[in-house]
Amino acid sequence: MSIRILGVALFVIAALYTRQAGTYAVTFGDVLGPTVFPIILGIPMMLLSASLVVFPSGQVDWPAPQRIGRQLAALAVLVGYTITLEPLGFPLATFLLIALIGIILGGAPWRSLLLGVIMAPALWALFDQVLGLPLDFLGDLFVAH
């Protein structure tokens, strides 16, 4: 079933992609223009994904619900990091990242927190101070505007 859904999803993407390709204007002096190559890609992709819908192959073992929960939690932490990095600054956001991913991966909470407390400033010092890669120490939140 999963493979069929993948086939449908890819088919829809390929179809929209091919339709969109037709709207790009052909310029002079360039024989194929920006349109033809995307169409060359889109059509075989539609055929192949349609064949996956009709003749799916392979089975997918999705993880147990509890483990999917763990994966979603990890994804939320990763997305959260991209949102908090600039407002909170590197050490604080990275502390949260390391501690939370550590806990999700089954580390004891106090150990994971300790790892974050040590590693977040250590990474900042390594990259910003030693290796010269600028990373915000304090984010926008703590700076008076």
Next chain:
Amino acid sequence: MEILSLLGQGFVVALSPLNIALLLMGCFVGTLLGALPGLGPVNGVAVLIPLTFAFGFNPTSSMILLSAVYFGCMYGGRISSILLNIPGDEPAIMTTLDGYPMAVQGQAANALAISGVASFIGATTAVIGLSLFAPILARAAIHFGPADYFALYILAFATIGGIAGVDPRKTLLSALIGLLLATVGLDPISGVPRYTFDSFHLYDGIEPIVALVGLFAISEILMLLEKSLKNRPKAIPVSSWLPQWGTIWRTRWAMLRGSGVGFVAGVLPGAGASLGSFMSYVAEKQTSNKKGTFGKGDPRGVAAPEAGNNAASGGALIPMLSLGVPGSGTTAVLLAMLISLNVQPGPLLFERQPDLVWGLVASLYMANITLLFLNLPMIGIFTRLMMTPTWALMPIVAAVTFVGVYGISNSVFDLKMMVFFGLVGYLLRKMDVSLVPLVLGLLLGGDMERNLRRAMSISDGDWSILIASPISVGLYIVTVAFLMLSVWLAVRDHRQAKSAPLTEE
């Protein structure tokens, strides 16, 4: 003799203090990444690429660092295969078959030493092969025109999934997804923005490095989370690290045979190190398994796949450097780095940037000697570091990944893109869709379109130019033959899979 003088110049490049430091660091980090289960060459190299960018190393130094990591991973993978019965990376699976039984029988020191020496012999064979054959291949490829390059790219996509791959339709779809992504951004010829959804972030296209770090490194974290996190096996305790040299000497022919088989497998497109170690093991078993000792701790069963693994991973550099077409996942990632640094691998690379090519080759000779040293006398360090628990290791890997990608452009958009590709990569891997063709498509897509359009401009819109030269016709014939072979194999496996349950009932 020309090769020797070029190699001499290469050693001058490789012996600069920065390059020596990067080489030593790469060998150490690589062996460690290889030994740690869950982190393999593809992830390791993918995580480190953004950092090399952020530090602004030149292409030669970046390539030396990452190739050392790549080679180191191949050496290190065997350590956890032998001591934990868990392959440290994919090609080390074959080493568990005889390596772990040897360790159980109290021969861990011998198994580790044999596989270390075998890795050295295999990798050195590959580097010698690289010095001899890559320039020849590059010289032949210099006659390629735009239509021939288009045909070569088609061949690359058809073969990258490998003969042993799963459903060939999924491989092709993966390549098409990559090519689709490559068309995002301003069209370089006409300047028309394509598939940008009016977002200025997408005008420059999708940065391949950001995509592939997400696809390999972030998806690996999601993969780890679906496995059981507890009950990790204990390593077999080793009382003495001193091996018996006689046992190593007795496996010399297995090492040489494995190196030969592995090297050939590595040079072929789409095969890579996993197939190299598999084929070497099977070949050695057919030649030497007279008393049925294979699988029960036969030293030759450790020597052959390790030699094959390392010979194949070095051999895979040959098509990458001389044609610009990678033969494996990690070489695809290395290609991504070179392209992002505005170095176009292929035949012209050997003429225009001999310093890069020969500096790299020279440092690979040095890397092998360094790795032999790291993997024999200093093996104890890695066995201790290998036991770092996952909960402590992966959060730091995640943080370093973010630092690297953020360091390229200081863009939070890139970080979001990376996490998005991590989710996509996870879902595709779950459905047996290989990610390597996708990366290859994203990398080569722009060039492929440019060559097609250039060829069509030369012929003024006549499609027959695509099959006008004997080179392109030959490449298309190989492509079709390869596709037919993989379809035939897939159908055969499908039948076997169907008939197997019937016989059980």
